[in-house]
Amino acid sequence: MTVQFAPPPKTDFVVDAGPRELAFFAAHGYLVFDRVTTDEELEWLREVYDALTALPRTGFPDMFFDPSRPYGTKEFPDLGQLIRPERFVPRVVETAMWRNAKRIATRLLGVAEEKVENWGHLVLKPPRVGGETPWHQDEAYWEPEKTYHAVGGWMPLDDATIENGCLWFLPGSHEGDVLAHKHLGDDPAVHVLELVREPDLSGAVPVPLKAGGMSFHHPRTLHYARPNTTNGPRRAWANEFQLAPIELAVPADRPWVDEGRRAIRQKMEAAGRG
Ligand code: NI
Numbered sequence: 001m002t003v004q005f006a007p008p009p010k011t012d013f014v015v016d017a018g019p020r021e022l023a024f025f026a027a028h029g030y031l032v033f034d035r036v037t038t039d040e041e042l043e044w045l046r047e048v049y050d051a052l053t054a055l056p057r058t059g060f061p062d063m064f065f066d067p068s069r070p071y072g073t074k075e076f077p078d079l080g081q082l083i084r085p086e087r088f089v090p091r092v093v094e095t096a097m098w099r100n101a102k103r104i105a106t107r108l109l110g111v112a113e114e115k116v117e118n119w120g121h122l123v124l125k126p127p128r129v130g131g132e133t134p135w136h137q138d139e140a141y142w143e144p145e146k147t148y149h150a151v152g153g154w155m156p157l158d159d160a161t162i163e164n165g166c167l168w169f170l171p172g173s174h175e176g177d178v179l180a181h182k183h184l185g186d187d188p189a190v191h192v193l194e195l196v197r198e199p200d201l202s203g204a205v206p207v208p209l210k211a212g213g214m215s216f217h218h219p220r221t222l223h224y225a226r227p228n229t230t231n232g233p234r235r236a237w238a239n240e241f242q243l244a245p246i247e248l249a250v251p252a253d254r255p256w257v258d259e260g261r262r263a264i265r266q267k268m269e270a271a272g273r274g
Contacts (some may be wrong), residue, residue, distance in 0.1 A: 001055075001087075001088060002087075002088055002089065002090065003048075003051055003052065003055075003088045003089055005044075005047070005048055005051075005089050005091060006044075007091055007094060008041055008044045008045075008091060008092075008094050008095045009038070009040040009041055009044060011037075011038045011040070011041060011096050012096075013035075013037065013038050013041075013096045013100070014096075014099075014100065014103075015033055015035065015036050015100040015103070015104065016100075016103055016104065016107070017031070017103075017104045017107040017108065021104075021107075022107060022108065025108055025216065025218075027171075027172075028169075028171040028172060028174075029169065029171060029172060029173060029174030029175070029217060029218040029220070029221035030169040030171070030174075030207070030215055030216060030217040030218070030221055030223075031104075031108070031215065031216045031217075032207055032209065032213065032214075032215045032216075033100075033104065033213055033214050033215075033216075034209075034210065034213045035210075035212050035213055036096065036097055036100040036101055036104075036155060036212065036213070036214040037095065037096045037097040037100070037155070037212045038096060038212075039212070041095055041096055041097065042157060042211055042212050044095075045092075045095065045097065045157060045237060046157050046235065048085070048089050048092065049085075049122060049157060049235050049237065051089075052064065052082055052085050052088055052089070052122065053080060053082060053122065053124055053235075055088070057074045057076075058074070058271075058273075059071055059072040059073050059074045059267075059271065060072070060264070060267075060268065060271075060273070061081070061083055061191070063082070064077070064080055064081070064082040064122070065077065065080070065081060065082075065191075066078060066079055066080060066081075067079060067081050067190070067191035067192045068131045068184060068190060068191075068192045069190065070187060070189040070190055070267065071189050071190075071191070071263070071264050071267035071268070072189075072267045072270065072271050076126070077124065077126070078126070078129050078130065078131045079123075079124070079125060079130060079131040079132075079133070079192070080122070080123070080124035080125075080126070081121065081122065081123055081124075081191075082121070082122040083119070083120075083121050084119045084120060084121070085120045085121075085122050085237075086119065086120055092120060097155060097214075097237065097239075098239075100214075101118075101153045101155070101214060101239045101241075102116065102118055102239075102241065104153070104214075104216060105118065105151045105153060105216065105239070105241035106241070108151045108216060109149060109150075109151055109241065109243065111149075111243060115243055115244075116241050116242070116243065117241070117242050117243070117244065118239055118240060118241045118242070119239070119240055120237060120238065120239050120240075121237075121238040121239065121240060122235070122236070122237055122238070123154075123236045123238055124233060124234070124235055124236075125164065125165045125225070125227070125228035125233065125234040125236075126228065126233055127228060127230060127231050127232055127233055128228065128229065128230075128231065129227075129228070130164070130165055130227055130228030130233070130234060131227055132165075132224075132225070132226060132227045133165070133192070133223075133224060133225040134184065134192065134193070134194035134195070134224065135170075135194065135195050135198060135201065135222055135223070135224040136181060136192075136193050136194065136195065136222070136223070136224075137173075137178055137179060137181075137219065137220050137221065137222055137223075138150075138152055138217075138219045138220075138240075139178050139219040139220055140178050140179070140181040140193055140254065140256070141193060141257075142219075142245075142257075143245070143257065144248075144251045144252040144253070144254040144257050145247060145248055145251045145252075146245035146246060146247055146248060147245060147246050147248050148219060148242060148243075148245045149242065149243040150219045150240065150241060150242040150243070151216055151217070151218060151219070151241050152216065152217050152218075152219065152238060152239070152240055152241070153214050153215070153216050153238060153239040153240075153241065154167060154214060154215050154216075154217070154236055154237075154238045154239075155209075155212065155213065155214040155236065155237045155238070155239075156209050156210075156211050156212075156213070156234065156235065156236050156237075157211055157212075157235040157236065157237060158211055158232060158233060158234055158235050159208075159209070159210050159211050160207075160208060160209045160210075160211075160234060160236070161208050161230075162206050162208060162226060163226070163228075163229055163230050164228045164229070164230040164232065164234040165225040165226050165227060165228045165234045166206055166207055166208045166209060166225065166226075166234075167206075167207050167209075167215060167217075167223050167224070167225050168204045168205065168206045168207065168223060168224045168225065168226075169204065169205055169207060169215075169217060169221055169222070169223050170199070170201060170203060170204045170205075170221070170222040170223070171203060171205060172203075173199075173220065173221050173222040174217075174218035174219075174220045174221040175220075176220060177220075178220060178252065178254065179195055179196070179197075179199070179222075180195070180196040180197065181193040181194065181195055181196065181254070181256050182194060182195075182196050182256050183256060183259065183260060183263075187263075188256070188259035188260050188262065188263035189263040189264070189266075189267055191260070193256060195222075199222070201222075204222075204224070
């Protein structure tokens, strides 16, 4: 299914990471850019975003879904996610956001750009009800059978504030292991993970960000976002960048991933989508 859109406005706006940015990322596990796109392009991205988050829902991650409620829930999400929005609007790859984010991520990964695979990920916190994103490490969601070299990018389409759910990071947490996680509310049919035990989070920093800025984080950097308690939406366009993951001889110990795999299979069978 593709949704027809005019091409994004033409721009040659370029942002890149230099030695100072790379050193900050290496030390802290995150990095912030004030701008990776133009006002005109932001308008275009908002139109695309609103169209895609209004598509019919299946209750599963193939469409816009609620990772904070059990798979199969078709109501409008309290916390909404759409993975790979460029499936529906391929022209997203023609944007400055896409090019700049990939350029910066490639520097952070320290590899040749053609080795980097990337995809988008919309995250919506609707006005008033937008749920909390618990503290987590992105790698906790991934296959324990593989090892990853990856970085995440996150761009708000609305100014992100503490009140509407900007990201918080725990600086330096990227140096540690993947911590024990579990499914939100101990329900493996809920996609969202939370920590089993929170470490000392007193050093955590909120990163308010104007629309069109982008933060990057290491897959082990602990991060979090408060619920959206404002009257406006908090729309974010995230991007994931990875090298092809490598199969591990001995899988990592992440039992919550298997629990989640079983739960989604059961829910899909129950929904007649087996
Ligand atoms: Ni995350």
